[in-house]
Amino acid sequence: MKVSKGDIFERVFIREEVHLQIEQEAGSKVKIHVINAPFSITVNQLGEGCQTEIYGLENLHGEENVTAETHVTHSVGGGTSNQLIKFVLADNARGRFIGDLKIAQDAQETEAHQTNRNLLLSETAEMRTQPQLEIYADDVKATHGASTGQLDESALFYMQQRGIDKQKARQLLVNAFMKDVINSISDERVREELLNTIDGVVE
Template sequence: MKVSRGDIFEQVFVDESVNLHLIQEAGSRVKIHLINFSSATNSITIEQAGEGCETEIYALAYLHGEESVTTETHVKHAVGGGKSNQLIKFVLDDKARGRFIGDLKIVQDAQQTEAHQTNRNLLLSDEAEMRTQPQLEIYADDVQATHGASTGQLDESALFYMQQRGISKQKARQLLVNAFMKEVLDSISDSAIRDQLLNTIDGVVE
């Protein structure tokens, strides 16, 4: 699908498997949110084919039991002067599995590209499993590109600090997990959808 010159494609996908291939013409903007609370497979392919495009991809998966989510992103800067930003988060409890494949390509002629990819994962159980495979191919030299991936557990010192103020351990976990997820939801432009999802995570975090 083409996103025409100067157009905006913006969509929040909640609890579905998304397979999307977008070709961006000059000056177009894409903003996608993938929110998953159960098993799904997502594949997002974006090609910035014209100058001055902007791409934002946000993904949040919060999984329990034996659910699993794979999210692939393929972002290609074929023309210079574009921007892309990706924030991908997984919260995995029980035996849930997450997989992120992030393929970012900046071709040789795509000078003055700005591209950021961040993947942060929170494991709430010893049996949860996360696999992260970033693939960066950068052939242009005048670019700003950053990439970061980390997988960790809840901060024990923060949990204890909250307990020391009388907050139960369970409630403290809930506050920390919500804070972790909120960063993704806060970037949703539509306030009605955003508030609804913020309410949802308040309800599902145990």
């Protein structure tokens, strides 16, 4: 699909598998959230001054196995891209993030960020992260970061010391981990609904 000059394409996909190939024209904006579904999103910025935002949140349990894939190409300069992909993996869940970020030689003054954070809640859950950056332009600002960790034991104990049982404390920390992805949703109604869903687990 094509996002025409100056247009905005903004969507939140919840539990809906996403396969998108997007070409952006100058000054267009793409903002996509995918919550709890596999996705593969390819974006090519073909015009100047494009904005691309991709957010993924995968909260996986049991034997679930989910791959999230992004391919972002800055063919032309002056654009920005921001990606935040988070996985929470419990039980025997498997997660995989493949993130290609390419900044072409002509794409000067590009700003591109890719972040992948993952939380493992069990010994048997597994996460594979494959970021790949290809930067051919020299005047760019690009960052990428990937980390996989466990819940903070000292925070868990702190909450238990205040009378909160361990299960509830874990849930509070997991919700806190997921919140920034949800908070970045523009549509207030959808955002509040999702925040209520995760907070509802705690009350």
